[in-house]
Amino acid sequence: MDKFKLLLSIAQKQQATLGFGLVALITAGGEQIFSAVVFKCPCSSWNFQYGLVFLLVPALVLLILGVILNNKTWKLLTGLCSCESECVCHFRGTCVFVQVCIQIFVSAAVAPITWIGVALLNGNYFECARTGLANVTLFGYHPCSDKAQPCRSELHLFPCKEFTVTVPPTERDAVMAIIRTESQVIGWLVIASIMTTFLLLTCVARCRSPISHVQLKFWQVYTQKENALLDQYTDEHAQKLAERNLTSFFQKTPPNPIVMPTREEWKQVSSLFYYSKKRQHYSMLQRHVETALCDPRRESTMSDGRAPPVVFDFADGGGLIP
Incomplete structure (x- = not known):
């Protein structure tokens, strides 16, 4: 055993x-x-x-x-052509886009x-x-x-x-x-x-990695755990919402309030992640929780103005760096 x-x-x-x-x-x-x-x-x-x-x-x-x-691939392309999308409208977004495309093709090759x-x-x-x-x-x-x-x-x-x-x-x-x-x-x-x-x-x-090897291993473990828990929480909340809607529909009663992320919050946590030396975040979810939810005023000052390193790929489940 x-x-x-x-x-x-x-x-x-x-x-x-x-x-x-x-x-x-x-x-x-x-x-x-x-x-x-x-x-x-x-x-x-x-x-x-x-x-x-x-x-x-x-x-x-x-x-x-x-x-x-x-x-x-679909995380990168979903909503890319939307009028509201700004992911490739500036230098940082272009660098992220190009690096992710390279990683996708390396994995697919x-x-x-x-x-x-x-x-x-x-x-x-x-x-x-x-x-x-x-x-x-x-x-x-x-x-x-x-x-x-x-x-x-x-x-x-x-x-x-x-x-x-x-x-x-x-x-x-x-x-x-x-x-x-x-x-x-x-x-x-x-x-x-x-x-x-x-x-x-x-x-x-x-x-080009801005972090040490040990922290890199921690980042990989954290990403795996977060993705697994995200799937679990998504299933649970989707089931609760479906049960509430069906109960309200068949019983003809007003629906009970359920706290759900807003459309903007879904968009923020679904964005491509890049590492910032100023604040030690390991995913867009953590970045959103510790900035937008704790102190909304910090949301506009989270970046350090540099092009993102390739290492950001871990938060999106990539594999350019083994």
Whole structure:
């Protein structure tokens, strides 16, 4: 039981990392199945277009799906085009908007990057696309450069074993081995580039953090607890309001008063949060409680006039910084 609790504790602390790992694993498995069951190179003049579509379009679909499933996307966009919205009408709001967009796309890019990386390492899509470009040279060498002349003209037929070509089978296999090597080299370069970029983004975000590592861990725990309690309180108050309205409707009695947040208060606690050194708040909810409710006069002087750091993302459940 103690070991189970330890594993559960580790899983909760590394929830974001495990989530990204699970997404990558599912995407890699899906690519393998997709490549084996659906993909079949036409071995015609459509090789390049067909292979490129299977390589990039699923990645684009996964990217869009990741953006759609990210709660922060809709928190950012809801009410953005409203005439009353002022979230991007000044420098601070623009910085917050841009940083959140970057974080959304970084989180959503895990699946498409995995798809492209695994597909290039597998080589099927690239082989099909590459054989559709008989006159294109990669890495300073063409697969048919030291082969007989029919190699270039029949290159588009090489991925399909059922097609008969005049090129000897040994040369055909050698050309396909070179193309697969090109695919795998490009795949590793893509993976290494993405990992390096992610490492640099993480380092920059950490360096810009206005708080210490220990306080950062406290902030993450607080955000998780607040979100869980917010869901609980939302359910309870929604149930009370629904029960009161139904009771009043069926019994034909005046409704009992229920204290609820105003529309403006909902809007304030739903705004994107940024960290301020002047006042130690960990969420928009805490900021509203300790300023607008305790001392309304302080509501207009809460900011410190600086662009918000990336670390504000924790209050919105993001994961740019692990």
